[in-house]
Amino acid sequence: MEKPLSIVERMEQLALQQKREKFTEKQAGITTVTCPNCGSGRAKDDGLTRCAYCGFEFIKQTLSNGVHIKDRDNSK
Secondary structure (H helix, E strand, O other), X not given: OOOOOOHHHHHHHHHHHOOOOOOOOOOOOOOOOEOOOOOOXXXXXXXXXXXXXXXXXXXXXXXXXXXXXXXXXOOO
């Protein structure tokens, strides 16, 4: 009768059985959003819904009262 595998041995077997994906190296980058109206970058302090500089609305939505969201601008 064989001795049962320890938890470490079972974990090692599972790791060896996992499907591995080919690793591809690529250059790190950053994506920025600029305002289509004035060309400025999106300001972190002003939120996601409008431009801090010209007031252009990136996202138009109607807000309603909820558990964590109130019917005013929640992006600040």
